[in-house]
Amino acid sequence: MSAKALMAWQDLALGTAICEPGSAAKLKTGDWRSMAPSLDEEKCIQCGICLILCPEFCISEHDDGFFRPDYDYCKGCGICANECPKDAITMGREEK
Amino acid sequence: MAKRVGLEVSLAVADAVKMSKAEVVSAYPITPQTHIVEELSHFVANGELDAAFIPVESEHSAMSAAMGSAATGARTYTATSSQGLALMNEMLPIASAMRLPIVMTIANRSLSGPISIWNDHSDIMSIRDVGWVQIFVENGQEAFDISVCAFKIAEDHRVLLPMGVNMDGFMLSHMIEPVEFPDQSDIDDFLPGFTAKMILDPAEPVTMGPVGVPEVYMEAKVQCEQALINSKPVVKEVLDGFAAKFGRQYNLVETNGKEGAKTLFVTMGSLGETVMTSVDEMNADGKDVGQVRIRLWRPFPQEEFLAAVKGADKLIVLDRALSPGGVRGPVASELASLFHGQADAPEIVNVVAGLGGRDVSVDEFKEIYETAQSGGFKDAYTVWGVMSNA
Numbered sequence: 457m458s459a460k461a462l463m464a465w466q467d468l469a470l471g472t473a474i475c476e477p478g479s480a481a482k483l484k485t486g487d488w489r490s491m492a493p494s495l496d497e498e499k500c501i502q503c504g505i506c507l508i509l510c511p512e513f514c515i516s517e518h519d520d521g522f523f524r525p526d527y528d529y530c531k532g533c534g535i536c537a538n539e540c541p542k543d544a545i546t547m548g549r550e551e552k
Numbered sequence: 553m554a555k556r557v558g559l560e561v562s563l564a565v566a567d568a569v570k571m572s573k574a575e576v577v578s579a580y581p582i583t584p585q586t587h588i589v590e591e592l593s594h595f596v597a598n599g600e601l602d603a604a605f606i607p608v609e610s611e612h613s614a615m616s617a618a619m620g621s622a623a624t625g626a627r628t629y630t631a632t633s634s635q636g637l638a639l640m641n642e643m644l645p646i647a648s649a650m651r652l653p654i655v656m657t658i659a660n661r662s663l664s665g666p667i668s669i670w671n672d673h674s675d676i677m678s679i680r681d682v683g684w685v686q687i688f689v690e691n692g693q694e695a696f697d698i699s700v701c702a703f704k705i706a707e708d709h710r711v712l713l714p715m716g717v718n719m720d721g722f723m724l725s726h727m728i729e730p731v732e733f734p735d736q737s738d739i740d741d742f743l744p745g746f747t748a749k750m751i752l753d754p755a756e757p758v759t760m761g762p763v764g765v766p767e768v769y770m771e772a773k774v775q776c777e778q779a780l781i782n783s784k785p786v787v788k789e790v791l792d793g794f795a796a797k798f799g800r801q802y803n804l805v806e807t808n809g810k811e812g813a814k815t816l817f818v819t820m821g822s823l824g825e826t827v828m829t830s831v832d833e834m835n836a837d838g839k840d841v842g843q844v845r846i847r848l849w850r851p852f853p854q855e856e857f858l859a860a861v862k863g864a865d866k867l868i869v870l871d872r873a874l875s876p877g878g879v880r881g882p883v884a885s886e887l888a889s890l891f892h893g894q895a896d897a898p899e900i901v902n903v904v905a906g907l908g909g910r911d912v913s914v915d916e917f918k919e920i921y922e923t924a925q926s927g928g929f930k931d932a933y934t935v936w937g938v939m940s941n942a
Contacts, residue, residue, distance in 0.1 A: 465771035470712065470750050471651035472772040474759035530857070 486514070489532035491547045493525060506536035506545060511547035554798075556732045561692040561724055564731045565631075565657055565717075566591035568699035570601045571739045574655075575626040575746075578606040578617035582636035583669045584721035585659040589631055611636040615643035615654075615724070622652035622714075623760055625748035633721055634661035634675045641679055647714045648683030649776050650761050653706035653746070659700065660821065660872075661721040662908040664759050670909020671721040673821065673872035676849075677882045683776050685715040685783050686850040688821045692729030697800055700743060704790045707746045711783040713776075718849070720822040722909070734798055735779060742797050784851045790825065804853035805860045809842030810835045815924065816861055816898075818869040820846040820883060823906055827870070830917035841921055846883070848892040854890055864898050867923050871904045871933070880933045902933035910937060 469475050500522060507515040507523045514529040515536065525536070537545040566588050569577070577596065579589035583931040595601035604621075608614045612688065614630050632640060637658055647654055664671040676686065685705060689695045698717055706715040719725055750758060764772045788804060795801035809816075809831040817827045824845045831843045844854075844860045845866075861867060871881025879885060884902035891897035901924045906912045923929060 460767065461771055462767045463771065465774040468768070468771055468775050469758075470763065471760060472764060472768065472775070473650075477757040502846060530629050546872060 459478070469536045484528045485512075486526075486528050486532075489527075489530060491532040491534060491536050491551050492527065492550050493530065493532070493534070493545045493547055495522065495524060496544045497522060499542045501542055501544075503541065505539055505541065509535055509539050511535060554732050554734045554738075554775065556565065556730055558730050560587060560701070560726060560728050561695050561731075562587035562659070562726065563591050563731075563809065563874065564692050564696045565699050565719070565725075566595065567631050568696045569655075571736055572700050572703045572743055573627065573740075574601070574603050574628075574629040576604045576618070576621035576628045578608055578614050578621060578628070578632065578916060579630045580608050580611050580614045580632070580636060582611070582633045584661060584671075584725045585631045585633040585636070585657065587891035587905070588659070589726070592629075608913040610784045611639040612643060615640040615647065618654045618656075619643065619650065619652050622647075622654050622748075623650070625746065625751040627653045627655070627707070627746040628652075631657040631659065633659040633897055634663055634669075637675045637679060638663060641682075644679055644682040644684065644714075644845045646761060648780070649772065651750075651776070653703075653712055655699070655702045655706055655717065657695075657717045657719060659721040659725040660718050669721070669932060671717075671723045671872075672907045672909070673882075674874070674907070676716070676718050677873040677875070680850070680882065682781055683713070685711070685713050685780065685787065687715070687787070687848050688718045688846065690822050690825050690845065691724070691910050692727065692731045692785070693800065694802065695724065696731050696733070697794060697798070698802065698904075700739060700796055701718075701794050701802075702788050703788050704743050704793075705747070705783065708783075708786050708790070709749050710777060710790075711786050712749060713779055713783060717809070717820065724822040724934050738797065747921075775786065781851050784848070784853060787848055804848040805856040806845040806847060807842065807860050808832075808845070810840060811842070812863055813840050813842035813861075814864055815841045815866045815868065815921065816864045817841070817843040818846065818861075818867050818883065818887065819843065819871060820849065820870075823870065823872065823912060826912065826914055826918060827836040827917050830914040830921075833914065833922065834918060834921060839921065852890070858889065861898060864897065866885060866899045866901060866924065868901045868903060870906075871902060872906055874904055874907065874935070884933060903929070903936045904933055907935075912936070 514526045596605040662668040663674045702715045791802045869884040880902045881904045
């Protein structure tokens with residue numbers, strides 16, 4: 457049986473405050489994604505438009521020069537695929 | 553030396569806030585509360601009170617600013633009434649959920665419509681369940697004294713909850729009464745500065761008031777409710793401490809009239825003083841009647857109330873608000889719930905009276921007593937004094 461509560465009420469901070477700065481990064485907001493982008497590196501010209509337009513700021517430049525999303529946070533909105541000038545990004549159904 | 557002066561009760565409350573050294577007053581004027589914050593704005597403007605006075609654009613903002621202020625660790629005060637309290641409604645449960653010890657005077661006034669500036673308890677009863685400590689005062693001295701105590705109660709680290717001090721609009725707020733002012737040094741001894749347990753501080757960042765997902769929300773509410781339940785002994789301790797220092801004892805529940813009387817009036821707020829006079833006169837005429845006055849409304853002082861009515865077989869419960877479509881008025885519903893399942897539960901006669909400033913006289917309470925004795929109140933509650941063609 458999965459626990460319905462995270463912790464006992466006595467263990468919550470005063471007023472349910474969050475006392476650890478930056479803890480929101482631990483919340484993997486990409487876990488409800490139904491569509492995921494995939495990159496065709498043959499077509500990609502490494503322009504970085506996808507990074508600029510990603511509303512989640514989850515695309516970053518990698519050492520090999522390609523721009524890839526962090527799937528922990530990518531929500532699969534498809535803006536990168538839609539805006540890619542070379543159609544190098546395609547959206548596929550999330551396999552889970 | 554303490555000095556006794558005659559002044560309007562609203563101004564006495566402003567003096568209490570000044571002598572409590574509030575650091576932030578965030579308020580919007582509304583009748584019949586306005587004189588309190590108007591006086592406080594004078595105190596701040598002329599340098600008598602070293603505080604930030606924030607003249608906000610609405611009561612919603614007044615409470616929002618008060619919450620921000622309390623979150624920085626400042627002693628924070630505001631006041632409102634009726635529609636103003638209603639406009640604050642959205643923020644009130646957030647203030648308690650965030651455990652911010654704001655003190656607010658509520659000059660109780662009926663909710664519109666029809667538009668009314670006069671007194672009843674429909675404003676406070678509409679926000680009964682926001683998780684604040686809620687207390688009612690009956691006279692000017694009490695309004696002063698309890699206002700000072702409220703800061704000490706709310707800011708106590710065993711409580712850390714906002715506290716509403718209810719004072720009947722006009723019937724109390726605008727009366728001129730004798731009020732004894734303690735020396736500032738004695739108030740300073742009784743009420744040291746506010747030391748917050750958690751504050752907004754860039755050096756030690758915290759997120760106050762985050763989202764409570766379903767896996768957290770219920771635990772958060774229980775934590776808040778437990779704090780409210782656990783505030784009762786602190787309220788008692790502070791009031792007893794006040795009595796030890798200043799000689800005026802306030803209890804969670806008060807009794808007067810004939811001891812061991814079988815019929816008891818139950819009142820809350822300043823109309824209780826009218827009932828006191830009525831009960832005294834009826835006692836002088838040999839009537840078997842007494843009175844219980846509820847001072848602390850939230851958390852409800854269950855044990856103290858049960859002890860106060862022990863042996864009585866009839867309670868005439870006065871409500872100053874309707875619970876439209878409900879079983880009884882709010883106070884009587886509370887008591888019916890309290891007595892549920894008890895073998896020796898007294899009969900509850902519920903009279904809703906004095907809505908929208910309608911006066912209820914000493915003689916009318918005698919009439920209410922006689923009607924109750926003769927079984928004249930047939931319904932679960934009776935709206936007293938309504939003109940009807942039926």
